[in-house]
Amino acid sequence: MGFIRDKRNSSSSTTTSPCADLRAAYNNCFNKWYSDKFLKGHWDKEECVSEWDKYRDCLSKHLEDKNLSRFLEAEGVKRIPAPIAK
Amino acid sequence: MSVNGVITETVIEHRTTQFPKIKRFSFSSNSPLFRFLSYLISLLFRTGFRFPGQGAFILISFLRDSFGQTQATMVKAYSQEHTYKHPWERVTSASWRKFADPENKRILSHILEVDTLNHNLDSKSGKLYTTRAITIHAPGPWFLRKIVGQDICHCVESTVVDAKTRSMQLATKNISLQKYVEVEEKIRYDPHPENPNEWTICRQETSIRIKPLSTLASMAEKIEQKCVDKFQQNSAKGREVMERMCKYLEAESSSRGISV
Numbered sequence: 588m589g590f591i592r593d594k595r596n597s598s599s600s601t602t603t604s605p606c607a608d609l610r611a612a613y614n615n616c617f618n619k620w621y622s623d624k625f626l627k628g629h630w631d632k633e634e635c636v637s638e639w640d641k642y643r644d645c646l647s648k649h650l651e652d653k654n655l656s657r658f659l660e661a662e663g664v665k666r667i668p669a670p671i672a673k
Numbered sequence: 674m675s676v677n678g679v680i681t682e683t684v685i686e687h688r689t690t691q692f693p694k695i696k697r698f699s700f701s702s703n704s705p706l707f708r709f710l711s712y713l714i715s716l717l718f719r720t721g722f723r724f725p726g727q728g729a730f731i732l733i734s735f736l737r738d739s740f741g742q743t744q745a746t747m748v749k750a751y752s753q754e755h756t757y758k759h760p761w762e763r764v765t766s767a768s769w770r771k772f773a774d775p776e777n778k779r780i781l782s783h784i785l786e787v788d789t790l791n792h793n794l795d796s797k798s799g800k801l802y803t804t805r806a807i808t809i810h811a812p813g814p815w816f817l818r819k820i821v822g823q824d825i826c827h828c829v830e831s832t833v834v835d836a837k838t839r840s841m842q843l844a845t846k847n848i849s850l851q852k853y854v855e856v857e858e859k860i861r862y863d864p865h866p867e868n869p870n871e872w873t874i875c876r877q878e879t880s881i882r883i884k885p886l887s888t889l890a891s892m893a894e895k896i897e898q899k900c901v902d903k904f905q906q907n908s909a910k911g912r913e914v915m916e917r918m919c920k921y922l923e924a925e926s927s928s929r930g931i932s933v
Binding site for chain 2 (some may be wrong): 590600604606610611613614618621622625626628630631632635639642650655658659
């Protein structure tokens, strides 16, 4: 007689997957912008705005964890990690 | 009385048995709590542990050290350095893509989701602020899931990239399991002072904060109770299996005329 493992509780792991396509679209756009524009000094204009809006709308519908939604709602908050001494 | 009858009697006797509650509680390296905590921390370590293989070692030595003390909150920090022989631009681009690349996804299969929750571009200073949620699959002992109520762990990663000064700073913290333990990982990518245009230096700092012992003690009690509960459930399941098996044997023996 052994301890039988609980097999359930896998549904919670896919909370944001409905947004996978929108996330991929945003990430692709972001990565391109980061490498081609931001790093080259063209940081004056924000891009990927429509991708971000769609992705964010989706997230706000599917993000179940309240602790995470808190971060989503706090738009524009600048969270600066305390710097590590050089 | 038939064979079946004897079995039924035994079952009734089992049901009335009280499992003794273990009162004593010690912090040995073999105790379930020790292993539980090691597991918790190793889990959190996996979030972004950029230097695999060292987590377990750090953990064990850390836990050995800390349980000898009775401080209210135990903090421990570790730092590491690594030089990438790639320019800063490439390293930071890689950092953003790390979780999305299919090859990495296979290796980092415990990373379920990485979602951008927030971003902010300071177009004057050339600073980019980003907050991401990292969801980790944490398959573990059943009692962990019973306590935590889930087998996933959420972490929040905050990033600042300063394109003018060429620096990238990341800070990752766990959101789940905060009652028990807090792990914070800080990473900083800068151009390497010896070869700033070709190399990148990565400095990493990890701090672990374990909540007061009183919390741990009550947690240990909970684990204990869950163990007992689960044991009782499984005993019932085991008995069910036994019952069916006995019935099967009984039917077989009566048809063949052999008594088992």
